Amino acid sequence: MTRSLGGLLFRGVHSLTSLPARSTQLGHLSACSAVKTMVTLPSFLSSKPRDFSLPNPSWGSEMLRLYEHYSSQCEVETEGGEKDRGLWTRLPSYNRSLKYVTGGFYLSKIIQAKARLFTRNIREEGAGFEYVVFVNKKEKRVVCIFQAGHLLEGPPGCVHGGAIATMIDTVTGTHASVVSGPVMTANLNMNYRSPIPLGNTVLIESSVDSREGRKMFISCKVTSSDGSKLHTDATALFLSVNFSHLVKGG
Amino acid sequence: MTRSLGGLLFRGVHSLTSLPARSTQLGHLSACSAVKTMVTLPSFLSSKPRDFSLPNPSWGSEMLRLYEHYSSQCEVETEGGEKDRGLWTRLPSYNRSLKYVTGGFYLSKIIQAKARLFTRNIREEGAGFEYVVFVNKKEKRVVCIFQAGHLLEGPPGCVHGGAIATMIDTVTGTHASVVSGPVMTANLNMNYRSPIPLGNTVLIESSVDSREGRKMFISCKVTSSDGSKLHTDATALFLSVNFSHLVKGG
Numbered sequence: 001m002t003r004s005l006g007g008l009l010f011r012g013v014h015s016l017t018s019l020p021a022r023s024t025q026l027g028h029l030s031a032c033s034a035v036k037t038m039v040t041l042p043s044f045l046s047s048k049p050r051d052f053s054l055p056n057p058s059w060g061s062e063m064l065r066l067y068e069h070y071s072s073q074c075e076v077e078t079e080g081g082e083k084d085r086g087l088w089t090r091l092p093s094y095n096r097s098l099k100y101v102t103g104g105f106y107l108s109k110i111i112q113a114k115a116r117l118f119t120r121n122i123r124e125e126g127a128g129f130e131y132v133v134f135v136n137k138k139e140k141r142v143v144c145i146f147q148a149g150h151l152l153e154g155p156p157g158c159v160h161g162g163a164i165a166t167m168i169d170t171v172t173g174t175h176a177s178v179v180s181g182p183v184m185t186a187n188l189n190m191n192y193r194s195p196i197p198l199g200n201t202v203l204i205e206s207s208v209d210s211r212e213g214r215k216m217f218i219s220c221k222v223t224s225s226d227g228s229k230l231h232t233d234a235t236a237l238f239l240s241v242n243f244s245h246l247v248k249g250g
Numbered sequence: 251m252t253r254s255l256g257g258l259l260f261r262g263v264h265s266l267t268s269l270p271a272r273s274t275q276l277g278h279l280s281a282c283s284a285v286k287t288m289v290t291l292p293s294f295l296s297s298k299p300r301d302f303s304l305p306n307p308s309w310g311s312e313m314l315r316l317y318e319h320y321s322s323q324c325e326v327e328t329e330g331g332e333k334d335r336g337l338w339t340r341l342p343s344y345n346r347s348l349k350y351v352t353g354g355f356y357l358s359k360i361i362q363a364k365a366r367l368f369t370r371n372i373r374e375e376g377a378g379f380e381y382v383v384f385v386n387k388k389e390k391r392v393v394c395i396f397q398a399g400h401l402l403e404g405p406p407g408c409v410h411g412g413a414i415a416t417m418i419d420t421v422t423g424t425h426a427s428v429v430s431g432p433v434m435t436a437n438l439n440m441n442y443r444s445p446i447p448l449g450n451t452v453l454i455e456s457s458v459d460s461r462e463g464r465k466m467f468i469s470c471k472v473t474s475s476d477g478s479k480l481h482t483d484a485t486a487l488f489l490s491v492n493f494s495h496l497v498k499g500g
Contacts, residue, residue, distance in 0.1 A: 014405075096403070111407075111449050114377075114400040118410035121372070121401035127364075128371075150364040151371035153346070154419075155264075157361075160368035161423075161435045162416025169404075169411045185411045189439040199361050 014173030014183050014238070053093040053133065058126025062201040062225050063147040070134040070143065088134045091174065095120035119170055127151045129163070133171065135178050142175040144204040145225075148196055158195040164222060165190055167204055168234045172218040175206045176238035180216060183238035190234040201225045214240040264423030264433050264488070303343040303383065308376025312451040312475050313397040320384040320393065338384045341424065345370035369420055377401045379413070383421065385428050392425040394454040395475075398446055408445040414472060415440055417454055418484045422468040425456045426488040430466060433488035440484040451475045456486075464490040 055067060075086040095116045122128030130147040146167050154160025169185055176183040196202055202222055209217040215237060222232040305317060324336040345366045372378035380397040396417050404410025419435055426433040446452055452472055459467040465487060472482040 111400045115403045115407065115448055116401050118402045118404055118413050121378075121403075150361045151366050152368045153365045154368055155434065157365065160416065161419045161438065162412065163368050165415035165419070165438065166410065166412025169415070173411075184405065185442050187439070187441050188411065188415065189437070191437050192435050198365055 014170075014177045014185070049094055051092040052095065052120050053090060053131070056125045056130075058130060058147075058149075060147060060199070060201060063130065063145055066145045066201065066203070066225060067132060070145070074134070087138065088136050091133045091135060093120065093131075093133070119166060122149070122151060124151075129167065131167065131170075133174055135175075137178070140179075140208055142171060142178065142206045144171045144174075145201060146204055146222075147201045148198055150198050153198060155195055158197055159200075161190075161192055164192070164196065164232050168220050168222065168232065168236070171204045172206045172220050172234070172236040173238065175208065175218055176216045176236075179208060180211075180240050182241050183216065184241050185236065186215075186239050187237040188234065189236070190232055192232050193230050196222070196231050202231060203227060209235070216240070264420075264427045264435070299344055301342040302345065302370050303340060303381070306375045306380075308380060308397075308399075310397060310449070310451060313380065313395060316395045316451065316453070316475060317382060320395070324384070337388065338386050341383045341385060343370065343381075343383070369416060372399070372401060374401075379417065381417065381420075383424055385425075387428070390429075390458055392421060392428065392456045394421045394424075395451060396454055396472075397451045398448055400448050403448060405445055408447055409450075411440075411442055414442070414446065414482050418470050418472065418482065418486070421454045422456045422470050422484070422486040423488060425458065425468055426466045426486075429458060430461075430490050432491050433466065434491050435486065436465075436489050437487040438484065439486070440482055442482050443480050446472070446481050452481060453477060459485070466490070 055064060059067070070088050071090060073087045074090055075088075076084050078084050119129045119131070126147070127149040128151050130149060131144055133142060133144045135142050144167065148159045148163065152159050152163040154163065165188060168190060169188055172188075173183060173185055203225055204220065204222050206218050206220040209219050211217070216239075218236045218238065220234045220236060221230060222234075223230055305314060309317070320338050321340060323338045324340055325338075326334050326336065328334050369379045369381070376397070377399040378401050380399060381394055383392060383394045385392050394417065398409045398413065402409050402413040404413065415438060418440060419438055422438075423433060423435055453475055454470065454472050456468050456470040459469050461467070466489075468486045468488065470484045470486060471480060472484075473480055
């Protein structure tokens, strides 16, 4: 168990089996407050978790327009309770990857309790990463609509290269996990072509290039929302992993 | 001016000419509050800015030990006011890259006022990126001590690949700008070898591989604090840029 944590398994695991935490608030409390809150709560799952991929008041017109565009082509439930299959599926997004990591004994309980997904760690709506991922299984496409907040600055007035890398890792990792279950990032190779001004909404699209055993090669492009301007292109390599034993009781 | 913003110039500018903002607090106020505060303040530079590269109570023993190790070899001012040159220089770190971007007219004034450097956007000490960069000009080495906070989670209990990419971009970009002035990131290529548990302190070291005209090729390694374990290795390509005209009055 110890060795698996120090080895391959944790390199950059992406999975769709994410468990939601109760709220983002614990991440900003002091260590003592967090512990106290944990004691009084029977479970982090006791109330409905927030799905960060749904619209909020910070979303601009372009973000909303694209959201509506893909949402209108999503699976819907008919009056009879049957599902009318659409081309696309919206993926929900929570602020924690897993609640329990039984192998993670080297992490303090406080860190485990306060840990939050990097892309969902800012409470102020619109300040950080606003994004929603849609999957098209039939056409093997994944698209992400991303509105970059003012706390993501790198070059003056523009999005940090690391924030762009973060979204590319997120989208390609999600794509790989949709195709073959849990994966970890082994390589990311990115060409920065033109900057993304803060506040802009961009499209991030990924496609699977090839698969060789446990390896999956994925390509990705970040473009302006109308697709006319290329901001960044990238390739990513993921390795399939099995981390079911890391979930409590697994 | 307009074209320069849409073109090469802003791809990923790194510069050591950063100007500090007054505080991180505006980034968390509402848009209206931010505007009001701007009117009542004569200047963002009216009070002493915070240098985020100095120790704070969240720093663990390993972070502090390494900080002291490099600090003890830094330039110091002698009693006579002369400087005793050390091997290393600590770089200060603020939460904004530039206060004024005259070409940035497409950004709303609100976004400009609230923008904060991605790596310094979290107010809670120890929750995000805690890091300090030291430069050794004689030996052409740059080293960064990085303590990863609990809000940087990717894989369960470990640092997000995008957060690692962010630090690699920061360190290699700083190195390139130390050598040749303002640069922008053109390529980042990273191999994720083993995960970094949340809360751990790691070393990020970079070295210049070669220079060809405006291009600079840099290598980078992220290792455990004792250097024994390789977490990530990377190469980066930077292009020299001139963005003095973007500074107000420039």
